[in-house]
Amino acid sequence: MLIAVLSGFLSAFFLLSFGKQLKGILPLVASLLPIALFAYFVSFLPVISSGKTFFYSLEWIPSMGILLDFKVDGLSLLFALLITGIGSLVFLYSSAYMKGHEYIARFYSYLCIFMASMLGLVLSDNLLLLFVFWELTAVSSFFLIGFNNDNEESRKSSLLAWAITGGGGFFLMAGFILIGSITGTYSIQEMLSSADLLKTNTLYGLILCLVFAGAFTKSAQFPFHFWLPGAMKAPTPVSAYLHSATMVKAGIYLLARFTPVLGGHPFWNNTLMIVGGITMLYAAFHSIFRIDLKGILAYSTIAALGILVFLLGIGTHEAFIAAAVFILVHAFYKAGLFLVTGVIDHETGTRDITRLAGLRKVMLPIAIAAGLAALSSAGIPLTFSFISKDLIYEATLSVGNGMVLLTVLAILTNIFLSYSGYLVGIKPFTGKLPEQFKDVHLPSPFMWLPPLFLGACGLVLGLFPSLLDKSLIQSFLSALGSGNTVETLKIWHGLNVVLMLSAVTIVCGITLYLLIKPTEKKLKLIATLDFISPHSVFNFSAKYAKNTAKRFTKFMHNGFLRSYLTKIIFFLVCLIGFYLIKNVDIQFDSQKLTAVSIYEVVIFLMMTIAIFTIVFSASRLVAIISTSVVGYCMCLFFVYYSAPDLAMTQFSIDTLTTVLFVLVLLKLPPYLKVRDRAAQLRDGLLAISFGTLISVIALQVLNEPTNKTISRFYSDNAYLVAKGKNVVNVILVDFRGYDTLVEITVLTIAAIGVYSMLKIKSSEIE
Amino acid sequence: MKVLLLKTAANYLLPLLLLFSVFILLRGHYEPGGGFVGGLIASIAFILHSLANGLDKTKALLKYSPFFFIPIGLSIALASGLIPLFFGYPFMTVMWFDDPFPIIGAVGSALFFDIGVYLVVIGVTLTILFTISESV
Numbered sequence: 057m058l059i060a061v062l063s064g065f066l067s068a069f070f071l072l073s074f075g076k077q078l079k080g081i082l083p084l085v086a087s088l089l090p091i092a093l094f095a096y097f098v099s100f101l102p103v104i105s106s107g108k109t110f111f112y113s114l115e116w117i118p119s120m121g122i123l124l125d126f127k128v129d130g131l132s133l134l135f136a137l138l139i140t141g142i143g144s145l146v147f148l149y150s151s152a153y154m155k156g157h158e159y160i161a162r163f164y165s166y167l168c169i170f171m172a173s174m175l176g177l178v179l180s181d182n183l184l185l186l187f188v189f190w191e192l193t194a195v196s197s198f199f200l201i202g203f204n205n206d207n208e209e210s211r212k213s214s215l216l217a218w219a220i221t222g223g224g225g226f227f228l229m230a231g232f233i234l235i236g237s238i239t240g241t242y243s244i245q246e247m248l249s250s251a252d253l254l255k256t257n258t259l260y261g262l263i264l265c266l267v268f269a270g271a272f273t274k275s276a277q278f279p280f281h282f283w284l285p286g287a288m289k290a291p292t293p294v295s296a297y298l299h300s301a302t303m304v305k306a307g308i309y310l311l312a313r314f315t316p317v318l319g320g321h322p323f324w325n326n327t328l329m330i331v332g333g334i335t336m337l338y339a340a341f342h343s344i345f346r347i348d349l350k351g352i353l354a355y356s357t358i359a360a361l362g363i364l365v366f367l368l369g370i371g372t373h374e375a376f377i378a379a380a381v382f383i384l385v386h387a388f389y390k391a392g393l394f395l396v397t398g399v400i401d402h403e404t405g406t407r408d409i410t411r412l413a414g415l416r417k418v419m420l421p422i423a424i425a426a427g428l429a430a431l432s433s434a435g436i437p438l439t440f441s442f443i444s445k446d447l448i449y450e451a452t453l454s455v456g457n458g459m460v461l462l463t464v465l466a467i468l469t470n471i472f473l474s475y476s477g478y479l480v481g482i483k484p485f486t487g488k489l490p491e492q493f494k495d496v497h498l499p500s501p502f503m504w505l506p507p508l509f510l511g512a513c514g515l516v517l518g519l520f521p522s523l524l525d526k527s528l529i530q531s532f533l534s535a536l537g538s539g540n541t542v543e544t545l546k547i548w549h550g551l552n553v554v555l556m557l558s559a560v561t562i563v564c565g566i567t568l569y570l571l572i573k574p575t576e577k578k579l580k581l582i583a584t585l586d587f588i589s590p591h592s593v594f595n596f597s598a599k600y601a602k603n604t605a606k607r608f609t610k611f612m613h614n615g616f617l618r619s620y621l622t623k624i625i626f627f628l629v630c631l632i633g634f635y636l637i638k639n640v641d642i643q644f645d646s647q648k649l650t651a652v653s654i655y656e657v658v659i660f661l662m663m664t665i666a667i668f669t670i671v672f673s674a675s676r677l678v679a680i681i682s683t684s685v686v687g688y689c690m691c692l693f694f695v696y697y698s699a700p701d702l703a704m705t706q707f708s709i710d711t712l713t714t715v716l717f718v719l720v721l722l723k724l725p726p727y728l729k730v731r732d733r734a735a736q737l738r739d740g741l742l743a744i745s746f747g748t749l750i751s752v753i754a755l756q757v758l759n760e761p762t763n764k765t766i767s768r769f770y771s772d773n774a775y776l777v778a779k780g781k782n783v784v785n786v787i788l789v790d791f792r793g794y795d796t797l798v799e800i801t802v803l804t805i806a807a808i809g810v811y812s813m814l815k816i817k818s819s820e821i822e
Numbered sequence: 823m824k825v826l827l828l829k830t831a832a833n834y835l836l837p838l839l840l841l842f843s844v845f846i847l848l849r850g851h852y853e854p855g856g857g858f859v860g861g862l863i864a865s866i867a868f869i870l871h872s873l874a875n876g877l878d879k880t881k882a883l884l885k886y887s888p889f890f891f892i893p894i895g896l897s898i899a900l901a902s903g904l905i906p907l908f909f910g911y912p913f914m915t916v917m918w919f920d921d922p923f924p925i926i927g928a929v930g931s932a933l934f935f936d937i938g939v940y941l942v943v944i945g946v947t948l949t950i951l952f953t954i955s956e957s958v
Contacts, residue, residue, distance in 0.1 A: 700854035704846075708862035712947060715869055719955045778916060779928060780851040788856060789932040789939070793914045796935075797899055800942040804892050807946040811889065814957040 057112040057126045060096060061179060063089060064172020068165035075161025083151030086164040090143035090171060097136045104133050105527035107534065111181070111245070120184070121242045127181035130531025134380065135178040135309055137528075138387050139302050143171050145506035146297040149395055152502035153293055153402060163203060167297070170196035174302050178309055183232045183242040190228065190270075190310075193303050194221045200298060201290045213286035219598075220273050220283040228270025228310075234263050235317075247317050248537075255321055264323060267314060268331075275307025275361045278335040282591035285354040292398030295350060300357045300394055301387040308364045308383070316537030319371060328369025333465050336362030340472035345582040347574050349397045349407040349480055353390065356433070356476045359469055360386045367451055370462070373533070374454045378447035380532040384524070385441040385514065389432035392510035393480050396426040399503050400484055403496045409479060409574050414489030418496045421504045423485040428511030430481025432518075434474030434565050435558065440518040445470060445561065449554045467561055474565030479574060622742060629745050632753070642752060643759050655696055663689045671740075676724060684714040701784040825874070832874035839867030847940050848933075857936035861943025868948055877955060888952060891945030899938025902931045 067089050071082065078085055100110070110128040117123075128136070147167065154160050173192035180186045194217075202214030236242045238257050239250040247254075254260060271277075276284040287299045298304070311328065318324055336359045343355030360382070367379040399422050400415065401407050416423035428439075435445035448470075452462040498504065517523060612623070636642065666685040673679045687710035694703035770791060771783050780786035788796050843864035850856030868888075872880035881887075906915040918930040 701856065701859070704854060704859045705862065708859060708866060711866055712862065712869065712951070715873070716951060716954065719951065778932070779918065779930065780932070782850060782852055782854060782856070784854075785850040785856040785936075786932075788858070789850075789935050790916050793903065793916075793932070793935060796939060797903065797914075800896065800899060800939055803942060803946045804896060807889070807892060807949040810950045811953050814953045 057110075057128075057179070058114060058124060060093060061126070061172060061176045063093070064168045064170075064175065068168040068172070071161050071165045071168065075165075078161075082161060082164065083147065083154070086168065087144060087147035087151065089168065090140045090147050093171075093175070094137065094140035094144055097133060097140055100128055100133055101527055104128060104130060104531050107531065109535075116185075121182075121236065122184045123182050123243075124185060125181040125243060125245075126179045127245060128179065129535040130528060130533070131309070131312055131535035132178045134383065134528055134532050135302075135305070136175060138305075138383070139171060139174050139178070142297060142301045142387060142391050143167075145391070145395075145509065146293045148502050149296075149398070149506045150291075150293040152500040153398055154291065155500075159203075163200075163291070166196055166199045166203070167294075170200065170298060170303070174306070177306055181244050183236055183244065186244075187225070187229055187232055190274075190306065191222070191225050193298075193306060194218065194225060194274075197221070197287070197298050197303055200294045201287045203291055203294065204289070207289070210289040213283075213289040217283040217287050220280055220594075224270045224273025224280070227266045231263050231266030231270065234259055234266065238263075244313065244317070251317050251320075254318060260318075260321070261323065264318060264321075264327070267310070267318065268327060271307035271310045272331060272365075273307070274310070275304050275365065276335075276358050277307070277331050277362065277365055278338050279590035279593075281335060281339060281358045282589065282594065284358055285351060288350040288354050292350070292394060292401060295353075296391045296394030296398070300353070301391045304357065304361055305364070305383065305387075308361065308368070308379075311365065311368050312379070312536055315368060315371070316535075319368075319537075325369050325371050328365050328371075329462070330369075332362045332364070332366030332369050333462070334362070335359070336366055336469040337465055337472075338362075340469040340476070342582065343476040344472055344479075344568075344572065345574075346476075347409045349400065349409060349412075349484075350394075352409070352476045352480055353393055353397060356473055357390055359473055360390065363448065363466070363469060366462075366466075367448065370451055370455055372451060372454050374447065375451035376533050376536050377529060378444065378451040380529045381440075381444040381447055381524075384517070385432065385444040388510050388514045388517075389429040389441060389477070392425060392429035392507045392514075393433070393477070395503075395507040395510070396422055396429065397480065399499055399507070402503070403499060404493055409483060411490070412484035412493075413487035414485070415493065415496065416485040417489050418493065419498045419504070421498065421508055425504065425507035425511045426481040426485060428481075428515060429507070430477045432511070432514040433477030433481070434562060435470065436562060438515070438518050440514045440521065442518060442558070443521050445558055446554050449557045453553065463557070467557060470561045471564045471568060474561065475568045475572075478565070478569040482569075483574075622739070625742055625746050629742070629749055633745070633749055636749075636752065636756075640756065642756060644755055645759060648758055655692075659689050659692050659696070676721060677718075680714065680717045680721070683717075684710050687713070701782070829874040832871050836867050836871045839870070840864055843867065843940075847936060850936055851932065857939030858943055860936075861940040862947065864940070864944050865947035865951075868944075869951060872952075872955075877952065881952070884948075888945050888948035891941045892949070895938045895941025895943075895945060897938070898941065899935050902934035902938060905931060 067086065071078075071086055075082060103110075110126075112124075112126040114124040147164075150163070150167070154163055157163065170193060173189045173196060176189035177186060177193060180189060198214050198218040201217050202210050204210045232242075235247070235254065238254055238259065239247050241247060241250075254263070257263075273280045284299060284304065288295050290299070339355045339358035339362060343352050343359060346352040346355060364379055364382060364386075367375045367382065369375075397407065399419070400412065403419070404412065404415070406412065432439045432441045435441045448466055449463065452466050455462055663686055666682040666689070669682040670679045670686075673682065687706065691703045691707045691710070694700070694706060770787055774780050774783045774786040778786045778790040780790070843860045846855035846863060847857055847860030848855075850860070868880055868884070871883070903914040906917055907913060909917065911917070914935075916930050916932045918928060922928040
């Protein structure tokens with residue numbers, strides 16, 4: 057199992073390293089992997105359908121509860137089959153679509169990485185492991201959306217997708233950690249028994265919000281849906297694979313996976329129904345205004361995701377069956393439509409629906425594939441999605457009489473969806489073939505076989521739905537915690553309300569297609585409302601945040617050392633001063649102080665004079681020398697208070713600093729009398745308050761009872777244990793030798809920093 | 823800045839100061855001193871020499887870039903910490919030779935650690951100061 061998951065990463069590495077040698081056969085070599093994995097997962101089917109689940113466990117970071125736990129049950133198997141199955145087709149398809157592309161090895165390694173992370177995501181049973189894979193899918197999606205990285209739009213879209221899904225990932229992580237700390241485990245399997253514990257916890261609402269934030273951003277739910285149309289900048293096979301069939305369903309997977317753990321609460325169900333409902337209607341409605349084939353598909357995909365969330369929200373037995381079937385149906389017809397679009401784009405060079413017509417004459421197999429997919433998306437009888445549509449209506453009707461609204465929502469969405477399906481699947485192939493497309497020819501079989509195959513699948517499953525019901529759907533349901541057994545899926549349900557609704561949908565969809573023709577005018581009309589769309593809100597806030605960050609950086613990081621010092625000291629004074637005033641009872645006991653001796657007075661006077669000289673001197677040299685006078689006076693203090701080591705060090709350091717100052721003296725700007733009074737006053741005040749603060753602290757320390765255990769330990773043991781009489785040095789090289797080792801390393805880094813900064817700068821000037 | 827008096831003095835002071843810095847380094851375990859101060863004093867000696875004779879002369883005297891002192895010093899310090907590992911003690915345990923050496927006295931691995939510090943400090947200080955004075 058671990059090998060199955062990791063093989064994608066390994067082969068990505070392999071393809072990148074040996075891409076040059078493989079050259080022509082690279083796509084076919086790469087395609088072997090998903091095919092093999094598909095076969096591997098199919099072999100699970102008989103066992104899983106008999107109601108068993110598989111567990112694989114390996115320790116990774118046991119101290120943090122991160123284990124390589126994998127679980128195969130109905131839910132994960134359904135997704136694993138989708139990932140590897142659609143993956144195989146997309147890998148083969150890309151071999152023709154990306155033929156001769158310069159970075160084809162890179163393309164396939166990204167795809168492999170994505171496939172591996174997606175597999176890991178649906179198979180892992182450990183929350184933190186799941187999160188790692190979750191983020192990896194976002195990373196690979198980022199690279200695939202921006203694959204044409206010389207196109208600015210592509211780069212922008214990939215950044216947007218990254219920002220939205222990555223941001224959602226943050227929330228998800230927080231949610232996972234909360235769940236983990238409440239239940240005391242990160243294993244999803246073990247969590248099942250603590251479902252009630254979670255639901256009664258006061259943090260339940262927060263956890264739901266966090267998990268929803270992750271799932272909705274990933275699965276492009278309103279109001280986070282807008283990254284998905286942008287993601288269509290990716291090469292079309294990628295859109296088919298990631299942004300329609302698999303990755304965007306990760307959020308759905310997550311919600312389904314957590315249904316038995318978190319679901320069943322009104323808050324859970326209502327949120328999902330509301331968000332899913334809004335998303336499906338909003339996106340389905342939007343899809344009919346687009347004229348770009350991929351734009352239409354993007355919006356209808358969002359609508360489909362909305363339907364899935366909506367069904368999970370309904371949360372009844374019927375709804376779960378409908379969701380399971382719809383996941384499959386949608387993957388078949390939507391991936392098919394995407395692949396068809398890819399062929400059209402590849403051969404004609406346009407995706408503009410208003411210009412495409414009559415292509416059936418030049419590429420019949422594609423037209424058949426597209427027709428099948430379009431019929432599927434419309435839910436015409438005998439296709440698999442006819443069954444799925446019936447199941448959806450059954451699910452909405454099962455909620456009860458009071459909720460007619462749900463059924464109406466579902467019908468409206470389905471009408472719009474069937475319209476957009478016709479638009480993509482039928483419109484480009486009917487009518488008169490324009491002059492400019494006369495030379496269009498059929499591409500290699502690698503490009504038209506996969507969509508045809510997907511279309512055929514939809515048809516076969518529509519005719520023989522019993523192929524799936526007991527095996528996959530049943531185990532899917534038990535993974536969701538719904539115990540009932542599934543009745544056999546049937547084509548014919550008898551004359552009932554559901555059938556009537558289905559007929560209404562089909563008729564309305566066809567009427568809509570015949571009445572409304574897509575034009576640019578309509579697109580512009582809907583574009584006028586863009587300013588209130590979530591996308592514009594996001595863009596506006598992103599722009600605002602960027603500007604604020606810019607201004608903040610300019611203020612805080614302006615490149616002047618003096619400004620940094622001012623800010624640091626200012627905040628230090630404020631914070632410590634506030635603390636001292638608020639929490640510390642400041643006392644001053646003059647009794648404890650020793651009498652002042654003549655030496656101290658003399659040194660103090662010397663220092664004061666030097667400081668005044670620094671502040672008021674008009675010459676930089678004088679100021680520098682006065683600074684070193686202050687330093688040397690400090691040494692005298694150390695000597696006087698019997699700290700010879702400190703004094704020696706301070707003395708040498710001061711000497712070197714003065715030399716350093718003298719070295720750079722000539723380069724410094726002309727001195728003094730340039731700064732205004734206000735700045736001087738400000739700096740003076742700051743300096744005085746800082747000095748006062750330090751004095752107060754120093755005096756305060758005297759009042760505290762001193763703890764001498766540490767210093768006594770050192771002085772007692774310096775000679776006994778470390779055989780040294782100089783305690784300071786013994787501490788440096790022996791007791792705290794490790795610190796010193798790190799310190800000299802830091803010094804080294806500083807030297808390298810100075811050296812590289814100055815040397816590189818001056819060599820650039822040369 | 824080539825003053826004859828300073829130049830003459832610096833030429834004599836350099837070996838004296840270096841000797842003094844070694845003395846400070848060695849006495850560190852018993853009297854005030856140690857690798858850090860010793861390194862600083864040695865650097866001052868070289869700086870003084872460069873102020874009097876010019877940077878090129880000092881560099882010629884050193885032969886190698888002061889930068890090379892740093893890795894050598896770091897390795898010595900690290901090695902002194904690693905050696906006890908071979909004898910089954912924890913990292914950075916101080917080990918001592920059984921018999922004291924003439925003049926220097928008892929020698930332990932702490933001394934080598936201190937020598938490492940001494941070299942690193944010389945290397946760092948001279949690198950920084952030389953780089954700055956060259957680039958300015």
